[in-house]
Amino acid sequence: MSGFFSSTAGRRLVLYGLVVLVLALGTAGVLLLLENISQRKYEARQVFFRVVELNEDTEDPAVWGKNFPNQYDTYLRTVDTVRTKYGGSEAFQKLDAFPVWRELFRGYAFGIDYREDRGHAYMLSDQRQTERVTKKPQPGACVQCHASVIPAYRKVGVSQGGVPDDDAHRADAIMAGFELVNAMPYSEATQLVKHPVTCLDCHNPATMQLRVTRPGFLVGIQRLAESGVSLPHLPSIERWRRGDRSKPYDANTLASHQEMRAFVCGQCHVEYYFKPPNTQLTYPWHNGLRVEQIEAYYDSVGWKDWTHATSGAPVLKAQHPEFETWSQGIHARAGVTCADCHMPYVRVGAVKISDHQVRSPLLGINRACQGCHRAPETELLARAITIQDRTSALMTRAENATLALVLAIRAAQERGASDEQLTKPRDMHRKAQWRLDFVAAENSMGFHADQETARILAEAIDYARQGETEVARIGSGRAPR
């Protein structure tokens, strides 16, 4: 071997060998780069490739996923379970974690089972399992927002509502089916549906354009448009009001794309009630979106969700008024919608898609916040947590105040106070609990509208303490005010 390295030709051979190796590696590198550039160029050109035909009956998201694999991949990730400081998607029992709520919900289904809500993927299976549904009879109205329900509405509208089965009558069939399904028992209605929220609920299958499909929202937003309250964050409604109003407000034809990015979420993330006599799902926006405007509507129709088992007050249950709360906040006022923060753009190769793993912006502050806010992630997180800490502290006070009123009324009842004497304290209980629950049931711990949330909690505390004062007046010889 030593002869090889000592000979001139041998050394030259090694040198040439090394040169060839370097050149080969270099060429391979260049070709890899070429392939990468070519792939990026391809990605940028081919945003979507139609593999399957989609229509109004394509319920299964997996089929849509063949055409839109990137969006579908992120949609599937809504199974993830991640906690933030105040939110998250683990289904822990809130009644055990926060025992005050067991007392505040006494006599109501939420007093039996109040688990933290999980991601979109679980909305239907969790609803079928909750003891609120298994231990208490619930109406079919519940499925509007826990399933992809539009094709089922249409079929019921045609088969039981007698609406003709053609494209011209599609909207009528959906509305008729909606009203029929609302009135069914839940156990029957849930058999009509197979999937949690799907692509079809927010996208037109022919054009992918955003759309609202839920009849509850379509009617609710009409009532809101007709209400006359100021809605600076919804310019298309303000524009419709200035017109001749010959047709009712239609979100699908009048709203801007940016408004639709809030409306599609507002289809379900709202306050609602089941209007008697046949449990029609209704959004109480007739007087506006604020907590006291919704309360005024409930008062005007004499609605109560249940009679509190301890205090005897005709109380209200707030659902999840995210759309209403967001509407009062600085982000709505600046034209920032749900999708901007909860479905921020994500880059996949050379293209950007909106992230369909809908979740807390705190889990991706760079994409959710930094597009607008040029501050470090730690700073932005600190700002959000400051709002949430303050809201949480205020909410604890409101919980304690409301509980104190409930216990004061119970003590008065035990001392023999009459229903007449307790009318005012019970009314205060209704007002306080409605405001407290409006914040507690809302999924942002105050962030969606921090000042509005603080105002609501301040009112809750005030009404609860007013109620206690009224209880103290009973039997004291002083007339109730």
Added chain:
Amino acid sequence: MDYTRTARWMSVFAVVLLGIGIGAGAYTLVYARGASYLLDDPQACVNCHVMREQFDGWEKSSHHAVATCNDCHVAHGPVSKWLTKAENGFHHSVAFTFQNFHEPIQIRESSSLLLQSNCVRCHADITDAITWNHPKTRDRCVRCHDSVGHGPSR
């Protein structure tokens, strides 16, 4: 044993490979519009689509009529201009190829200082009176005038 013959063949092989390498490299350069990076046309900055938002924003900004990407983001000395282009070109290529950059894109400190010096380059007449002698600690023009280059941020 005599390796001369083998070595000769190796040298021929090396030359052929060099030719292939140069050919592939040249093709890649043309395919990736490499020459466009030597010019001042802002279109070059959206060759790879990552800067699309910044480009769109610039088209709507107040500086659209008076300044292109290079006016603000590249140094203006005869040599430093090319050094900036080479350095940023390298960083951009690595980032886009390996897809491992921060979203949304953030300017590096050295580029931010360069940007500041370019603000002053044109606006020296009106900024002379403003004390700005410690660039690393002082707020930069875009801290407040943040929409002049890329338009309002939503």
